[in-house]
Amino acid sequence: MAILRSQLEQSEITIYIPPKGDYDTFRDDDHFKEKLKEWGLPTAKKEFWYKELNYQRLVTLKGYETYGNAGEFNTLVIEFQDGNLTCIHPAFLKEMQKGSFGKESLINLEEKDTLEEEAKTINTETVTPVEAPNKEKAAKPSKEPKPKTKKAPKIELPADKVHFTAAVKQFALVYNPFNEENDEVVVLENVQIVQENPIELGLAWCSHSKTLKKFELAPGDLLEFDGKVAAKKMGKGKDAPEDFIIDTPVLYKINNPSKINKK
Template sequence: MVIEHEQLERSGLTRYVLPKGDFEGFRDDEHYREKLKEWGLSSAKEAKREFLFKERNYQRVVTIKGYETYGKSDEFNTLVIEFQDGNLSCINPAFLKEMQASSFGRESMLQVEEKDFSTPELGSEGSESQAEAKTSELKQVPKSEPKKPKATKPKKEQEPKIELPADKVHFTASVKQFALTYNPFNEENDEVVVLENVQILQEPPLELGLAWCSHSKTLKKFELAPGDQLEFDGKVAKKKLAKGKDVEEEFIVDTPVLYKVNNPSKIVKNG
């Protein structure tokens, strides 16, 4: 009865952020494990099922029921968690990851305490003399000479802005190379496929040049190699490919890749 009473009290203290409507669930255990690894919440073979939701003076056990997607190409996620009393709430994956650390919440409290004790209150003894000392210091600072105006460089001509389609479209592209990119959620390098000669088939066709996508299990089945010609459906978003950490040169792209293809499907390998 005591545990139930505490749980009820904590439920009243928690501020819930309800899902906007229907949210994505997990297809199976494998899909659940893949998403946890992507969010940096668990990379073990036996995927973690329970997580801690922490506030300043209490913590609760939650499970992940699914996720919402947002962004132009649905490339970002918000988790939908369920508390033991059945309440649902949304939370950022990185924030839930921070909550799992034993030191969560302590650092910010220490910073507040240091600030409170190190800053003299207005009207307190010694504050007036400190202010006078500060004023005298400012008076002793030599005046700096006026800065000469910098020569203005001629502005570079801006490249025309590309309007990316919001819906799923059909692509043609060729495989340029494989690369590694750093994933801050799981703090590991993820393997990606870099595509070149990327074109969206529409009227008129839209040339993107270079793009990248995750080297997913679906793509690995095609045993891709540099030079392979591909056709596929997918969504595209402006998202620069980040370099991997401490990787060999062959896994680094020497040219900026500004676009990411999300969820490629109906893939056809032509060569």
């Protein structure tokens, strides 16, 4: 009875932010673990701690919402043991798994308030300007305006899932700050969105997931697949071998490729 009463009290004081409507769910265990790795959460866990300053509750991941111009950002949808759903940022849920969560937050909050008060005090102090002695300044030669370089027209990316053709260029490593490790990715070239008016993207990248690894990809392989594309520049790996480095900027990311066909 005491446990049930405690859960009821926690449920009543928890502030829930339920999903606005439909949200994405996990296709299978491989997809679930792939997303956990992307968010920096431990892949061996099925349950996670949701913490406040005076209590903690076990939750499970039900799915995630996507947002941003091309759906490149995620908000997690978690379920409490009483069945209530709420949304939470992946990085915040990751912080809640630390034993120091809560204590850290209070210390940081107090330090922040102190710094803000000091900044207000400094900004309200009046400063008397010092007049500089009059000196004749030498006339500077006028500079000719530099010609403006024309920027390439911005590509309007489709928000929905579309069909792609591409070729495997190479494999690369991207540093993941959530797990402080390098993640292997696939760099694609000659990427085209197949539609009535095809869109040429050039280079793009995607995670080298377990699904893709089943195809044993190699540079030069031609691919067809469905997926979503986002304007997200590929980062660099930390202490990556030369074979896993690409100097050319890769500005687009392919998310959740499916219906993959290797020619």
